[in-house]
Amino acid sequence: MTQTAYSEAQLDGGDEVVVPVRHPWRWAATACVVAVAALVAYALVTNEAFKWDVVGRYVLSPEILTGLLTTLELTLAAMIIGLVLGTVIALMRLSANPLLVAVSWCYTWFFRSIPVLVQLIFWFNFGALYKTITLGVPLGPELLTANTNDLITPMSAALLGLGLSQAAYTGEVIRAGIVAVDDGQTRAAKALGMSGFLVFRRIVLPQAMRLIIPPVGNELISMIKNTSLVSVVALAELLYSAQLIYSRTYQTIPLLVVASLWYLMVVSLLSVGQHFLERHYGRGQAR
Amino acid sequence: MTEPAEYVVRARGLRKRFGRLEVLKGVDFDLEAGRVLCVIGPSGSGKSTLLSCVNHLEKLDGGRLWVDGRLVGYRARGGKLYELKEREVARNRRHIGMVFQHFNLFPHMTALGNVVEAPVHVKRTPKDAAVARGVELLDRVGLADKRDAYPAQLSGGQQQRVAIARALAMDPRLMLFDEPTSALDPELVGEVLAVMRDLAADGMSMVVVTHELGFAREVGDHLMFMDDGVVVEEGRPREVLAGPRHERTKAFLSKVL
Numbered sequence: 001m002t003q004t005a006y007s008e009a010q011l012d013g014g015d016e017v018v019v020p021v022r023h024p025w026r027w028a029a030t031a032c033v034v035a036v037a038a039l040v041a042y043a044l045v046t047n048e049a050f051k052w053d054v055v056g057r058y059v060l061s062p063e064i065l066t067g068l069l070t071t072l073e074l075t076l077a078a079m080i081i082g083l084v085l086g087t088v089i090a091l092m093r094l095s096a097n098p099l100l101v102a103v104s105w106c107y108t109w110f111f112r113s114i115p116v117l118v119q120l121i122f123w124f125n126f127g128a129l130y131k132t133i134t135l136g137v138p139l140g141p142e143l144l145t146a147n148t149n150d151l152i153t154p155m156s157a158a159l160l161g162l163g164l165s166q167a168a169y170t171g172e173v174i175r176a177g178i179v180a181v182d183d184g185q186t187r188a189a190k191a192l193g194m195s196g197f198l199v200f201r202r203i204v205l206p207q208a209m210r211l212i213i214p215p216v217g218n219e220l221i222s223m224i225k226n227t228s229l230v231s232v233v234a235l236a237e238l239l240y241s242a243q244l245i246y247s248r249t250y251q252t253i254p255l256l257v258v259a260s261l262w263y264l265m266v267v268s269l270l271s272v273g274q275h276f277l278e279r280h281y282g283r284g285q286a287r
Numbered sequence: 288m289t290e291p292a293e294y295v296v297r298a299r300g301l302r303k304r305f306g307r308l309e310v311l312k313g314v315d316f317d318l319e320a321g322r323v324l325c326v327i328g329p330s331g332s333g334k335s336t337l338l339s340c341v342n343h344l345e346k347l348d349g350g351r352l353w354v355d356g357r358l359v360g361y362r363a364r365g366g367k368l369y370e371l372k373e374r375e376v377a378r379n380r381r382h383i384g385m386v387f388q389h390f391n392l393f394p395h396m397t398a399l400g401n402v403v404e405a406p407v408h409v410k411r412t413p414k415d416a417a418v419a420r421g422v423e424l425l426d427r428v429g430l431a432d433k434r435d436a437y438p439a440q441l442s443g444g445q446q447q448r449v450a451i452a453r454a455l456a457m458d459p460r461l462m463l464f465d466e467p468t469s470a471l472d473p474e475l476v477g478e479v480l481a482v483m484r485d486l487a488a489d490g491m492s493m494v495v496v497t498h499e500l501g502f503a504r505e506v507g508d509h510l511m512f513m514d515d516g517v518v519v520e521e522g523r524p525r526e527v528l529a530g531p532r533h534e535r536t537k538a539f540l541s542k543v544l
Binding site: 182184185187188189190191192193194195196198202203206207210281283285 | 342344373374377378380381383384385387389391392393394395404405408409410437439450453454457
């Protein structure tokens with residue numbers, strides 16, 4: 001006969017106090033983190049070299065704000081180029097025409113392989129490759145001719161460098177999103193008499209968006225930071241504006257802190273926006 | 288006095304292959320207006336493919352198919368068959384409703400959104416009229432209170448009933464059902480069959496691919512047993528189910544019953 005480990009009184013519902021499991025290591029880890037955070041804060045505040053007063057003086061200066069505006073414009077424009085061209089690249093890759101598939105594949109291969117920094121410098125020096133750019137009918141009359149150096153400004157070089165390579169990445173993201181939509185959705189839509197474009201616009205794309213938005217949000221955040229590469233072609237975006245100031249005043253660290261604070265600020269705001277966008281396109285998903 | 292039969296579907300010598308696999312090996316059938324044709328058979332027998340050929344979701348490799356007297360997928364002119372453009376195929380599909388095994392509701396739209404989608408964007412029905420009709424159809428399948436629910440919030444049976452309402456919203460002349468209850472939990476099968484039974488009683492022409500022999504016996508006007516891409520046996524459902532003549536039919540029925 002086995003021994004019972006409970007008494008008759010316990011069967012009727014005991015009234016013992018329940019003692020939860022203790023987690024001493026959680027407290028230890030918390031103490032460590034607090035200590036490190038305090039040390040970092042102390043180092044930030046007490047190190048004179050940060051020159052927080054200089055940071056405060058420049059953070060809202062017109063030069064920096066103009067640079068910030070340029071960074072935002074550049075990000076937005078390059079991202080729009082990336083999205084529009086990326087959609088075209090994705091649709092070409094998914095088309096039934098083998099030539100379009102090949103062209104799309106080559107585009108992605110090429111622009112993903114060459115570092116953005118190299119592309120930027122390349123586009124900026126495009127005039128050395130082609131002196132003039134002509135718009136016209138092949139073997140026919142020329143309609144428009146322009147000097148390459150007039151067309152390639154720091155801004156247009158930046159847009160080409162950032163936008164074209166972004167399209168290669170965005171194209172892959174969009175393609176993956178479209179492919180992931182169940183084929184039954186297309187069949188159901190077609191069975192209702194919807195034609196190809198309508199099926200794509202109303203049924204496939206909205207569902208693909210749910211998968212496309214999070215990575216594109218990440219790409220947008222990367223783009224904000226990648227715009228700082230454009231400083232090499234002397235476009236006065238946020239970083240280059242800060243560099244212009246510290247090349248005069250030699251206050252390198254404080255101005256880099258100013259630029260960093262703005263990058264932090266913009267990326268934080270975008271993360272909030274991304275959250276709401278994901279919620280919008282996630283509607284209808286089981287919660 | 289009997290009216291001359293009006294055919295909604297006429298099919299002759301239908302052939303279809305996927306790569307080297309021949310799925311349909313010459314299938315003939317007719318469906319008179321207001322009748323229900325049930326198709327049974329083991330999986331892989333070609334019955335779902337047959338259904339997809341009726342609204343040209345699958346392109347035939349041989350044979351001719353007419354829906355409402357109109358050749359499906361082609362235009363005959365001067366002794367030649369011209370393949371229709373995608374837009375024309377889409378227009379002809381409007382009059383053929385289809386219900387899928389896995390419902391295939393649009394997950395990003397509410398029940399009502401699913402139902403009004405095609406009327407608004409394909410037929411260009413004004414939004415108000417489409418919504419009024421959509422609510423009416425949801426009521427007809429017993430789901431008026433679920434109009435704002437997303438598919439993920441509905442049970443399988445409810446989703447399939449929304450899918451039926453969605454197909455009906457285009458005022459089809461013919462309804463195709465592709466194993467509509469096969470993906471459902473047993474206790475939800477009844478509610479979907481009930482809606483289909485009502486539809487048949489209202490005189491809808493239907494082709495139903497199904498494993499529900501009880502439904503086929505009760506509601507079907509004609510039964511086809513398919514195996515390996517051909518129609519092995521057909522006739523009045525009660526007779527085929529009670530006294531199958533072919534060995535293959537007998538073997539199949541003995542496993543299903």
